[in-house]
Amino acid sequence: MAALDPKAILAGRPPGRPPVGVIVVIAVSSLCLIVTLAVTAAEGPTFAEGLLLALLPLPLLLAGVLSLDRLEPEPPDALVLAFLWGAGVAVLLAMVLNTAGLTLLWAPLLGPDEGFAVTAVLGAPLVEETLKGLVLVGMLWFRRHELNGPTDGIIYGSMVGLGFATVENIHYYTVAGPDALAATFVARGIASPLIHPLCSSLTGIGVATAALAPRGWSRAWPVLLGLLGAVIYHALWNGAASVGLDATAAVYVLGVAVLAGLLAVVRADRARIVALIGRYLPPYQAAGVVTAPDVPMLSSLPARRRARERVRAAGGPGPARALRDYQQAATELAMLHRRADRGLVDRPAFELRREPLLVLMLAARQSFEPLLRPPR
Template sequence: MANPPWSPARTPAFWILGGIGALSTLGVIGLTVFLAVSAPRAAAVSLPLAVVFAAFWLAALLGPVDPVERRPVWLVAAALAWGASVAVAVGAAGGYVTDLLLAKAIGPSFAAQWGPAIVAPYAEEIGKGAGVVLVLLMGRPYVITVWSGALYGAVVGVGFALAEDVSYALTAADDVLPDDAGAAVSTLLLRMAVPGLVGHPLFTATAGAGIAYAWLRRDRSRRHRLGVLAAAASGAALMHAVVNSPVAAGATELLATVPGSSAMAGYLLVVTGAAVPALRWLQRTRRADARALLAGAAALAPAAIRPEEVPILAGVRTRLASWWRIRREHGAETARGAARLSRAQLRLAAASVRPYRGYAPTGPYGPAPTVQWWLDEAVAARRALPQAAAAPPETGPDVASGRATTAVAVTTLAAAVAGLLCSPVAAVALAGAVALRWRRGRGRLATTAVAAAVAGAYCALATVLVNALFG
């Protein structure tokens, strides 16, 4: 007798997450309705803006950031709902109790100054981390890679940031004037821009990657897996503590005394410096997992995915560079055919590991219909391409492109560092980054310069936003 198909309703995590999530969602909805009734104009402006912000985050996470694996909508919705409901409730309750204990143990002044940096990271990260664990348990067949834990953790963080930002915005609407929509929008925009990328999605993505690593990497020793989990959880709490700490505010006040400096330069320098190791680790994890999935699909269907194409398909930048090369050498029509082939290859890799109607996608009776469909599509797209366009480039993505590119990279890097301290210079850094990409720089120094230029431009935009809202 055949085994019944897998279903999330047969897992205890489904009922735990559903029951606790339903109760917490009712509480969060009730609080939001109460705040919206007290400030209807502010709510009418802030709520749609917050939803657009969350939709942008989700589109980025499920699209360019995660091009290989396809995430089930119900699992993404569960992660988002947990972050916007249960995690917020756990963080608020735990933070309140811990803050009282800190005030009694050390003093009210210390708790008021350092409480957000000590209490909030642990209370909130525990609530969000528990949601990541339940989501991974509920969707076990869909959790193939360590990057899956990072992505679902980021979705939980998006839900948490959505609920928290809305509550802060609606509370700020009644601070000075009753139902002040301008104050609500200003608060919401500021919380979206600062810390921006270095916020709750990154915190929970780091912890989620550690949870998935400890669970999935059975080829490593238990001590190693638990060490990675402890390092990831500690890193998430540390980044959260730095964002909330008086150190970042003190750095802002210190650099604000320098003539011509950016208003948010000190804050962004501190919080970004703490986040760089986590960002680097997550980037390497995403690329390694994508290569592993694509290599498995290439072994399953060598006619659709060649081994030499795996490194190109695994990275967003490498795919775009390959597409531009084909467009430049063979024309727009051939480039569209290459894009069709890449899309079919990525969908094939995703379908080859995703359960089909509760069963494994491949087995003794042949591949699932979705696997076969994308396999045929990839083979047809390859046949429609000219032989020269289908071949990968001879130079890899890490090969430098000459002295001129190195000179532009060094200049861009120097201008970007200066742009972190002086907003007008960030425009020069951004122009240098554009010139660098125009020359198709591929070295490590080129990548570093582009990242620094983007950071400088982001600092300038954050400064303009702060000055426009509160200047």
């Protein structure tokens, strides 16, 4: 195990640091985030309080999103990239484009009040959801192997949305001023913290669906439909506030229904992955990569956790970490087979991805297998 780089193998990249493109995007996003925060700090007297209030619910929200990702965890660098894109590039460009649209187009055409309303209901949803979705489309081009199903799209979409919502909330808390700060926090930080993640998750599902579709226009339509759903719900949410309490309540209930639907999709996708494990891994028993008890263990999150706890108690964190790598590599292997069966991976690419996974699984097994044997 010491000679291997499990993180690189599981992420499907060469050993060592993340790719240069990932580093560049993270750096650019971080710079955009710094510029956005600097501009926001000059907008009102409650920047420090707004920063604290925006960050306060973030650990809980991140934990909720990442809890959906336990069966096949996404690479940390990709999650960080998605979050920072939403918090940096998407927010900064949205500020510029929304302001330009209001100042140069809608206000001159319709007047200040009507122009602001049109910007909020039509312009901002289209601009913001498109900007958030760009990083997801980028993953479709450059890291398509990470998009193995709708859960992955929901995870990445939620990370982008959380980044965007966090920085947007800092802006609203800052301009609210001391008198309205508490009410603004209740409205945005407690009552509706998931609006942006919900919207960008719809785009994420479309992108993940496209990643599993054949080449051509069959990949474009899911992305466009997902983006359309995100824009429509965002527009409904922004427009409901100007209509009245009943409209806001109706859109809120719709959001709860969308959230329930996303959770149902995650549950169904988890069952699909479990079925793939049961279908594709048993043939590897002959090579000693998988044993008969492994399949039920790999097919259940509680069974995976119990196995790691047992290994940790008997051998410490090293073998437990090896077992965790084995579990994830086995899941990646099953999904790789599924992609190959659907014609999304040619034979050379399949072998190039499969061999490191098998090497990692065999090396990990040497570390934890003696600790999982039943006592005599």
